[in-house]
Amino acid sequence: MPVSDYQLIESWKQVLTLSKLQPGQTVTVLTSTATHPQTLSCALIATQSMGAIVNRLDLPPVNAEKAFSRDSLAYLGTTPLTGNKAAIAALKESDLVLDLMTLLFSHEQHDILKSGTKILLAVEPPEVLARLVPTEADRTRVLAAAKLITAARRMTVTSPGGTELSCPMGDFPAIAEYGFVDEPGRWDHWPSGFALTFPNDRQTTGVIVIDKGDILLPQKHYVSEPIRLTIEDGYATKIEGGIDAALLRDYMETFNDPEGYAISHIGWGLQPRARWSTLGLYDREATIGMDARAFEGNFLFSLGPNNEGGGDRTTTCHIDIPLRNCTVRLDDKVVVQDGRVVDFRA
Numbered sequence: 001m002p003v004s005d006y007q008l009i010e011s012w013k014q015v016l017t018l019s020k021l022q023p024g025q026t027v028t029v030l031t032s033t034a035t036h037p038q039t040l041s042c043a044l045i046a047t048q049s050m051g052a053i054v055n056r057l058d059l060p061p062v063n064a065e066k067a068f069s070r071d072s073l074a075y076l077g078t079t080p081l082t083g084n085k086a087a088i089a090a091l092k093e094s095d096l097v098l099d100l101m102t103l104l105f106s107h108e109q110h111d112i113l114k115s116g117t118k119i120l121l122a123v124e125p126p127e128v129l130a131r132l133v134p135t136e137a138d139r140t141r142v143l144a145a146a147k148l149i150t151a152a153r154r155m156t157v158t159s160p161g162g163t164e165l166s167c168p169m170g171d172f173p174a175i176a177e178y179g180f181v182d183e184p185g186r187w188d189h190w191p192s193g194f195a196l197t198f199p200n201d202r203q204t205t206g207v208i209v210i211d212k213g214d215i216l217l218p219q220k221h222y223v224s225e226p227i228r229l230t231i232e233d234g235y236a237t238k239i240e241g242g243i244d245a246a247l248l249r250d251y252m253e254t255f256n257d258p259e260g261y262a263i264s265h266i267g268w269g270l271q272p273r274a275r276w277s278t279l280g281l282y283d284r285e286a287t288i289g290m291d292a293r294a295f296e297g298n299f300l301f302s303l304g305p306n307n308e309g310g311g312d313r314t315t316t317c318h319i320d321i322p323l324r325n326c327t328v329r330l331d332d333k334v335v336v337q338d339g340r341v342v343d344f345r346a
């Protein structure tokens with residue numbers, strides 16, 4: 001259902017309040033050609049109503065000739081900020097950047113965050129934003145999970161479909177995505193609700209079976225027959241199965257980059273208001289699939305870069321893959337049992 005401007009403004013206010021926006025602070029709204037007009041107009045009203053000094057910075061899109069998809073998370077090349085000193089300066093001088101464009105995994109983004117600027121990404125359609133407005137409880141739960149990750153040295157994952165994965169960890173920090181930015185220099189994504197980290201480089205081994213009904217992103221496709229990934233020394237060395245495996249192999253070959261096959265982030269979904277089934281209700285170009293990434297009890301892993309977590313691997317290829325029905329262990333502690341979250345107190 002469509003969302004009224006009033007409701008979306010209230011949603012923005014909740015996110016901005018959780019993000020501790022104060023009167024007199026500077027907010028820059030980053031936009032591009034795909035920015036949703038209602039999300040933008042409501043963000044401008046909400047920030048002004050809270051007494052912020054508000055700018056809008058509109059940047060032209062890039063990478064069209066290289067990317068094979070319109071999905072904003074599909075291709076992680078240069079960004080509209082690359083070499084754009086004036087734009088970078090404006091963002092560094094802002095207390096809060098509302099990213100309605102999608103500025104991900106870039107050197108420039110890290111640089112801006114280091115200056116203390118907060119960045120909140122929000123590009124899902126307005127009704128998804130309204131349904132998945134973050135809460136303080138989301139933060140508490142995700143931080144508790146991140147704390148467990150910080151204390152662990154190995155994540156293991158099994159599934160009835162045949163997944164047997166071992167991820168030594170500890171070299172990279174835990175990352176908590178709960179949908180708002182309450183600390184200086186924090187990046188987050190509204191909507192979200194998951195905890196993740198990156199395994200130690202070149203150490204993950206095992207088999208991942210992407211089973212019937214599991215989701216590939218940015219394909220935004222429910223797999224119709226299992227895909228079997230063989231993981232050796234941190235890389236998917238074989239992608240086997242039927243037509244879905246062939247489609248995945250072909251898509252990944254377009255990047256012509258062996259680093260695209262590396263295991264990237266690993267973690268699990270903690271957002272009870274996000275649903276596995278939602279993706280099937282949407283046109284594929286209408287969403288980036290955050291319900292799929294965040295639904296409670298998934299095991300979310302990805303292929304591609306680890307620079308977001310502080311590693312040195314960059315690649316333009318990034319595939320997010322949420323699996324259902326997995327059991328996830330941190331050392332000996334079960335944190336997801338057969339696709340259901342086991343909560344521990346922070």
Ligand code: FE
Pocket residue numbers: 265302318319320
């Ligand atoms: Fe990802």
